[in-house]
Amino acid sequence: MRKITKKIIATAMTATLLGTGCGVPSPSANDVNSNKAAQSSTKKDPIKLQYFTWTAGSMSAIEPMIEKFNQTNEDNITVEVVLKTGEWQTALKTAILSGQAPDVMHGVQDITEALSNKWIEPWDAYLEDDFKKKIDPYSYKVSVDGDFNTYAFVWGARTYKLAYNEDLFKEAGITELPKTWDEVYESAKKITEKGNGDYYGFGLSSSVAGSAIPFILEPIGAYEGYYKIGYDFNRNTYDFSYTKPYIELFRKMVSDGVTFPGAETLDNDGLRAQFAAGRIGMIPSVSWDCAAINDQFAATCNWSVMDWPMAIDGENKGALGLRDMANYFLSASSLNKEAAAKLVQFMLEEDYQSEMLSKSTDMSILPWALEKAKDKPESPHKQWVQYSPTEDMVQTSKVVLGVQLTGDNESTTVAQLIAVPSMDIDSSLAELSKRYNQGIYEQAKIDEEKSAASRVKIDFLGKIMSVKNFDAKKPIDPEQIEYLSADEWKALQP
Structure with missing residues (x-):
């Protein structure tokens, strides 16, 4: 491993040479060492x-x-x-x-x-x-x-996985970890049937307070090619319609009884506590859960983590972000x-x-x-x-998207759509996308005023970020970033 080379500052000093024949005694070795030590200590x-x-x-x-x-x-x-x-x-x-x-x-x-x-x-x-x-x-x-x-x-990250109970998988006869959402559903169903009310296959947390929905939407959105949960850099717009098949899947899991009961009142801490107690087969997980499940909630089960399932249609359009x-x-x-x-x-x-x-x-x-x-x-x-992060994961820290949002955010909206089957998915997601796009425009307008009044000119203040040649499977190249005024951005909207 290459070490950093230390910079050494050399100081030129003028020395007076004293002849031994001038009656000046030569310093002893102890005097020399003491002098060096004194110089070192005061350097x-x-x-x-x-x-x-x-x-x-x-x-x-x-x-x-x-x-x-x-x-x-x-x-x-x-x-x-x-x-x-x-x-x-x-x-x-x-x-x-x-x-x-x-x-x-x-x-x-x-x-x-x-x-x-x-x-x-x-x-x-x-x-x-x-x-x-x-x-x-x-x-x-x-x-x-x-x-x-x-x-x-940007040295630290949080990775997304599914945490799973090894014991419950074994009891249900599951020998291969699920790689798709269909396989997740089938595994959850087997575990639930084996549990007979004592434990369940999958854990959802959709409580308004402390919901785990963001930690589901972020990796799902990444594999669907979106940044920051629902932003499409190829079209420069928010679009939450990609969540529809996942909402339908989670509704089915709830209605079929393969999820732990009470998702609408279960916050993320409650979800992890139930998993740690051995009552849930799988939960969406972020790397900080490792210490939380083991230490904070004192896990009594044998558990591991698996890779996040691929996009629901079988084709990943983007790479997992590292949060x-x-x-x-x-x-x-x-x-x-x-x-x-x-x-x-x-x-x-x-x-x-x-x-x-x-x-x-x-x-x-x-x-x-x-x-x-x-x-x-x-x-x-x-x-x-x-x-641990894998090579195909990408950094997301370069993304700057401010939103002055009115109404429910994406987590609350999706949680409601899962919990209330009578809600229309298409119209709710269309309204959500509309509010986010209005919010990003309004935030840029507010920041334009801040920028005009500021003594410091920051490239992104009062602007909306755009990325040329955007590829959701690669980290964003800073040289491909440009910033649009609110009105320039609005003109690009579909």
């Missing part, structure tokens, strides 16, 4: 940094690795980890506005707001050249005032930006990233982390490696 002034994070579940990996950085870095840098959970956005914004912003921030509430107010600045001027080249494919870049720079990094996000922002008010860059390089390198991966706290997508993790102790949870 670097101490630097203190603050790293702000909201990821309480990752602290078992973060704390020892930050301590390792504090002990091993050659620049006398000491990092303090500031953890805020719950309403962490409010705490962070308060710190920023009071002039006490942490040097490095795991996230910000609103990137546009942070850019507009110059709370954050690019990393590019502070990172080492070799590292910039290495991390470039995983960088989050934005054009501000005409300059296209790196403001954060990734941009992290590690540099505070513009930091007094130690070069030191902050050293910390971030450490956090993005193989040792730190693989530590989080091996401890089941974060799903790194960096290839050097995946390779290094092979040399570390296995995760205490066997399912963790099964959630």
Whole structure:
């Protein structure tokens, strides 16, 4: 594995040579060593940094690795980890506005707001050249005032799978994992029949509060060729009609009694708790469920995960998104930006990233982390490696689509359509698409006013993102992104 080359600053010094015949005694070896030690100890002034994070579940990996950085870095840098959970956005914004912003921030509430107010600045001027080249494919870049720079990094992700109960599959005589939705239905039916009311084949959560519907629609939409659940970049429009055959399938599963009872009142936590208790054969799952099912809900069953089923017509039009996000922002008010860059390089390198991966706290997508993790102790949870990203998955962090939505969102609408068979699917989805398209237009208009009043010109503010030569099976190429005004976008609508 290639290591980052350290920059060495050589300082020229003028030495006065003293002749031995001038009555000046030569220094002893102890004096020389003491002098070297004194020079070494005073060579670097101490630097203190603050790293702000909201990821309480990752602290078992973060704390020892930050301590390792504090002990091993050659620049006398000491990092303090500031953890805020719950309403962490409010705490962070308060710190920023009071002039006490942490040097490095795991996230910000609103990137546009942070850019507009110059709370954050690019990393590019502070990172080492070799590292910039290495991390470039995983960088989050934005054009501000005409300059296209790196403001954060996309290193973590959440993957989509189906979690399944090994014991219930075995009892039902299922020897091959389902690969299609028809096979999912058949497996769920067999498990339910074998359970005879004690357990059921499939779990749905469609409660308005804490529904798991988004974690169903996101991977389904991705395989149907959509981004952000229902946006079609080829036609530059929202279109939720693709969900119809899935809604019909879930209605059938509910009416046939192969789903766990009470989906309309069951939130995502309740769904995972019932699965952990061994009462459900399969549930839609995201990689963060690994620790939740095993630890939070203390699973008593033997369980694993399988690949997400292919598109319902048997042809995947797109690739699964990683539900990734941009992290590690540099505070513009930091007094130690070069030191902050050293910390971030450490956090993005193989040792730190693989530590989080091996401890089941974060799903790194960096290839050097995946390779290094092979040399570390296995995760205490066997399912963790099964959630690992695969090469055919794509990043989605470059997608910026703001919507000023009126009425129910897609999750609530789909949940209602599943729960109420009398609702007309076609008209409901058409209305949903219409409201989303009106919402994206209205949001762009609102942002146009913000952009006009802002001192900072952000390329996407007040615009609607479009992608030339869009291919839903590949990551979006930044060079193919363009931004349309609200009216330009509206003119393209079918």
